[in-house]
Amino acid sequence: MSTSERQAWSPYVVGAGIGALEAFAFVTAKKGLGVTTPFETAAVLAQQKVAPEASRVNRFIAARDEAPAVDWEFALASGVAVGSWLVARGQGPEARAVPRLWARRYGPGVGRRYAAAFAGGALMMLGARTAKGCTSGHGITGTLQLAASSWLFSAVMAVSAAATARWLFGRR
């Protein structure tokens, strides 16, 4: 067990903390935790800046029900990285570009790992915006509201992720 894992809090304590944070968010912002809508907003902002005509970004804005905004959730997503930075700073350095499990199967090559991470991130975001939520927005915020969409998403996502992980990392 690594130093950082020994310093980790109980998953029940962390889960209860996130649950309490959800309640806080529902009172103060009238909605729960979520982090992928800001990526959609960032994509719109970037295209408006670089190529507003060629990207046809206005067609997207017109089609989408919710107008993109630099809002509470946008600030929240930025805050997540700040919060983990504050905690990790106190836990000492852990500079590992290629995770151990990945390296065991696919070697220590940094380029290969970065390429897979990039592709995985793109696929994941396509899915999240298609379904309007992720592990936070559907997986926690939606399931705690007993939303039918979120329970269905969580089940499908879990099966798809487990099957893909088995294919990538399971015994051959």
Added chain:
Amino acid sequence: MRVDPIGKLLLGLGTGVAFGALLEKGGVARHDMIVRQLLLHDGRVATVMGTAAAVGAVGVYALERAGKTQLSVKPLQPVAIVGGGVLFGAGVALLGYCPGTSLAAVGAGRRDAVAGVLGMLAGAVVFTWLYPRFKAQLEAGNQGKVTLPEVTRTPRWPWIAGLSALIAGRAALEARP
């Protein structure tokens, strides 16, 4: 583009800082931890999510009854939810982080997560190109913003109690010597 007032942005930032700190303190913003969960070799990530959902359900439904908030449920659009879920799951397994834990891993200095977040931005751009073309198909058979108690015409409390009992039972089993 609409920009929220600074007070609301600061509130969001603070909420995000707490969320990121909890994810990192829980040790879940790690590739190997998430992949081990997906391979069913470790239950930490599911325990965090399940506990958050149980505690949050009790809190949020109590607050809603007291008139302090309202629910914000996402629509049940079967094609979008199932299609999105399949893509999302495959992406999570390949990246080894989910969106929230990707951002937390970036803050903690895990460099492969930076590549992941750049991929997420690229995926969002591609989404804005594809969405207008597929919107109608994705929304086919829309069931609206429904909850499980509404769909099954049952009261809410057995669902919330069941979810809480599941987590409490799991904790009790783990606590046994």
